Amino acid sequence: MARIGYARVSTTDQNLETQINKLKAEGCEVVRSEKVSGASREGRSELATVLDFLRPGDELVVTRxxxxxxxxxxxxxxxxECEQKGAHVTVLDPHVTTRGEMGHLVITVLGMVAQMERRFIKERQREGIEKAKAKxxxxxxxxxxxRTAILDLYAKGIGAAAIAKExxxxxxxxxRILNEIKASDRSR
Known part of the structure; x- marks a missing residue:
């Protein structure tokens, strides 16, 4: 039975160190981490690795x-998915685990809170943008x-595939950028 930690932050300028230290202090032999949005599972290769690695009796541990x-x-x-592999999930803050039925209930409620929090963040962000636009x-x-490099390369007769590589x-x-540039040139 292994305790496998998973740490994640949303942006590259955020720090993973606190989460990693907490997971190691909790006895996680393996800690996988990544800097990617938690809005969906898309692009979360470290999480996919953890899920592939889980064995019966293992525990996936996250700080929140x-x-x-x-x-x-x-x-x-x-x-x-973890339970299908015979593993369970433990959240450190607040401490809850899927080993029992009560843990499932608490995780469901916490999941709903996380989803609401994401909506609130997006709403505050939208309000801030509207205020900044008004000012x-x-x-x-x-x-x-x-975009300037793309335009320069295109002006030299280089195709979109070669530009993308460059x-x-x-x-x-x-x-998309070339089409935006062409559209703005036409509207002038």
Missing amino acids: LDRLGRSTRDVLNLVH GVYQGAKQRID VCCSRMQAY
Whole structure:
């Protein structure tokens, strides 16, 4: 029987160290961690690795339930998958485990709270953006892809696939940016 820890933060500028230390202090022999949103399971390769690794009698340990997921359905599906493998889930804060029926009830309620919290966060974010727009200070999200480089490469006659490779983005992103640039040029 192994205790396997899973730590997650949503953004790259957040720190995993506190979660990892708590999981190790709880006796987790293996701790997997990642910096990715908990809104869905998409792109959470470390979580997939943990789920693949679980054996009967193992325990998946997380510091808080929202580290496992932000959707009640997703959390319950993860708990179900663990149980199908004969493993169980333990949350450290508040301390609850799926070893008993009461634990299932508490995890369901905590999952619902995590989902509500995500909705509240999104609502506050939307309100903040609206206020910033009203003040004229909202500049939108930071662009992750160098649009000028894409435009320069396109002007040199380089195709979208080669551009995508050059600027390290998907071909679809390159096409989307090129189409946005063309549309804004037409509207001028």
